[in-house]
Amino acid sequence: MPVDKDTMIEAIDVNKEYRRSGAIIRALADINLTIKSGEFILVQGPTGCGKSTLLNVLSGIDLPDSGKIIFDGENIARAQEARLSKLRRQKIGFVFQDFNLIPTLTAMENVAALLWPTVLREKEIENRAIAALRDVNLLERKDHYPVELSGGEKQRCGLARAIIHRPRVILADEPTGNLDPESEKQVMDLLKQINKDMETTIIVVTHRGSLASYANKIVKMDKGAIINIQ
């Protein structure tokens, strides 16, 4: 267990292998990484280097073959699915490259959906969804369906969903991968603002070198291993 109370996530000797077409692919090789509370981290590397696998393993979406993932003081490497769901609901916000908004729900409902299974009252959930949409400057589009939103607006809606429960960590997998440069700047500026205002730890996986200025730590990966931390 980490002794440093500022440590948000710690990966210790993490390994992960995949079997594809009979061949074994080593997605993560002896990963050791410490992420402190409030950091803005960029994970970079070429396609297939294991950066998305690292993100999945850090969030409990995928489990490592060996090693430990200490998330806010708790080893989640062998946790049950129900425990991991609770952890994600309370402490993690996700931002997806393909936005992953539910097409039959409005922007506000998509944001509120995260809190539907909780004990919160409908009005409280609505208020929080409105606040989250206001934070990402999308309140005027709250009643629009995803199909009526632009790429940048969809991602801002995804961002509002990621912050509605005030998570400790936001994990973003290529959040600007499907966006034009202007929308990319908007989304990254918002992530930086959330990092600053809410002291949320942000981990962004990207192959774009142009985003380096947003981070205070850059983790470079290749062939499943961390080759450099700046």
Add this chain to the structure above:
Amino acid sequence: MMVLREKKQFTVFCLMYTILIFWTSYSIELVIKTPGLGLASTSFFMALAIGIFLSLLYSWIIVRRNSRTIATLKCIGWTNKDINSLISGFILFTTFVGFFIVIEVLFHYAAFFAYIDPTTPTVPLVSLLPVFVTFIIFLFFQLSAILLANRKILRVRPIIALKRVGV
């Protein structure tokens, strides 16, 4: 709410359930009225077979069509239990709507003939008991559909949500 917005899927299955519930009720009515009628028994068993098939198909389609949504919900912290409740709601709501449409149609059928000829006592097309029995039968069908959906939901891994669309 979500089930109503899946307009095409909801309308098609609701319509099919309505027809099947009516067909099953009518077959039960015939079996009760004319116990020796083999055709009515055959019709009843056919309706049951189609009913169970349709229920399982509906749950399979719901989970398959929404697997990415289910994976996303798992990523953002919904438990399997939460998602099961949502899908069970989809399935049961569609059946209830089908059932109420049948009740409405039968009621209006009786009312129509009572209006046209008030002197003759109206014989309902299907009486209440067969409709009630059919409803119980379909609830059992839906329980098996919910169990199937439950198994399929467990197999949806949250990692699917992170895969690129079309990859």
